[in-house]
Amino acid sequence: MQSCSYTEPNLVSWSAVIAGFACAALGAINEGKEIHAHSISTGLNSIPFVCNALIEMYFGCHDFMSAELVFHIMVESDVVTWNGLIAGCMENEHYELVLDMVNELQSAGLKPDIYTTGMIIPLCSRLLSLGQGKQAHSYAIRHGFDTDVRIGATLVDVYAKCGAIRPAVISFGRILWHNLVSFNSLLSGYAMNGLQTEGLQLFQQMLEDEIIPDSITFLSVLSLCDHAGSVEDGLRYFSLMEDYAGRPTLKHYTCMVDLFSRAGKLDEAFIFVQNLPVEPDGVVWGALLSGCAVHCDVRLGETAADRLIEVEGDDAGAYVLAAKMFGGAGRLEDFARMRRNIGDMRMWKRPGWSWIEEKGRAPVFRVNDSSHVRAREIYAAVGNLNS
16 A cells, blocks of 8 residues: 655645635635634745635635735735735625725736726626726726727626717727627617617627527517517517527516516516416516506506515505506595505605716715715705706
């Protein structure tokens, strides 16, 4: 038999072991800390290669403070280290810290690379920060990153979500080699902005370029048809879906129900729901009920309302939709009954939020909101505008 001898682990094995604890997530945090302690006793904790693995491990275990501590005691950090810290903040949804970290990175004399840029731009999309997105785009152009499909697709996404469809199209055109993700980004942008003609032309271009559409592609296409009220087109693309992307999901079925309902084809919508191969959820019944409210079909609307309340009985939105339908049809007693139910069951409708970009930030607010530190000045300015 061969005898087993102990070999002192090298940098590669150390990093592999530490990263392994990151994969094990919360269940291995104690073991990860033991490895960290051993790296300190052996002097390996000062080596960037090991520190990067430690930062990844702590973020994988959702221990943000320990990851930050490892970073701050590093003797020398490079762009890879900063990227690990930024990626960890993104994964743990500390979005507000990321842009500050990028500024610190540049203050340290380092330059964001293509991976840093690839994390910053999606953050701008999440924050709906058009100003920050433009800055990141300018940096990407100066360093030749914008022609990369990963960067280009995220640029398309941030512009489309901010309603700036022309820069989205330009960013799409700059990409050298397209793939499904880049096409889906622009197609989704067209759907969000209600541009049916452009969206369907892009879908046709996809097929001509032999890029196979997936379920996300068809969700955007059906959404385009939905907002345009094109029932025939919607049915055609819905039937085409199985040839490319397999069986539809509940989201695709919901889109079709909404398409029928918006177009006033409520009986067809109801029959479609009854024949679904999956159990319809509250979103499906809500789409049908909304159509009934718009087109004043109380007969079918009562059925949809009953099913919606059965599925989501503790959601005030179901009762608000039903009350809207009864009010529109002049059935005031039923309208009052629905409003009473909301009060008796102590339900409340989740308020809608708005936001506006201000100096790189996007503070959120709702109706009659007074939480902003300058709320008095804001309301005084609005008063002056209305006077």
